[in-house]
Amino acid sequence: MPDTSTEPLLTPTIDGDGAPFWEYAARGELRVQACAACGELRFPPRPCCPHCQSFDSRWQRMSGRGRIWSYVRPHPPLLPAYAAQAPYNAIIVELADAPRIRLVGNLVTTADAPLNSVDPERLRIGAKVQVAFADVDGIAMPRWLLERP
Incomplete structure (x- = not known):
């Protein structure tokens, strides 16, 4: 293997x-x-x-709008492939039009930005976000942007 x-x-x-x-x-x-x-x-x-x-x-x-329900900033031990992007964030988004539905993703400055593109100090529970899609190896990956950057 x-x-x-x-x-x-x-x-x-x-x-x-x-x-x-x-x-x-x-x-x-x-x-x-x-x-x-x-x-x-x-x-x-x-x-x-x-x-x-x-x-x-x-x-x-869905509207693609939501709010940050929770987040984490992974610190070591990290997978080596992600070490160069640390610290980055992983967020849980509660959808505005379906509050019981929560999606996991990353908060970034633009859809194609690196995972560490948002200053970690800007992460806030309840911050409003909007979905954006980034092409990652031919798959449209949902990423999240602050509604008020």
Whole structure:
């Protein structure tokens, strides 16, 4: 088995349930899986609704706005591939139009900026953010920008 300890974790593993999320992201759209029977939103995507057990789903477009619900600034030990970008942030975003849905990502100054592009002192719980998409190895990765830079 190859040693992957020095490789960055840049791209997701895309499965059948989550594939539509990434297809919409490639179009610049943030969408969340919703139950076609009861309307409940769910993330991460899964085949069955945890509320009504329906297997019918649809993908609902979100505004892409949210707020920082939590964050962390990873410090050593870091994966070697990320050491040059430290300190960077990892944030949890609560979606404005679906407060029970929370997505993990990075706060950056522009979609294609390095992970350490935001001064760590600017991180605040409750700060309003907007999604932006960056091309990472051919996959549109959601990143987050402060609404008021």
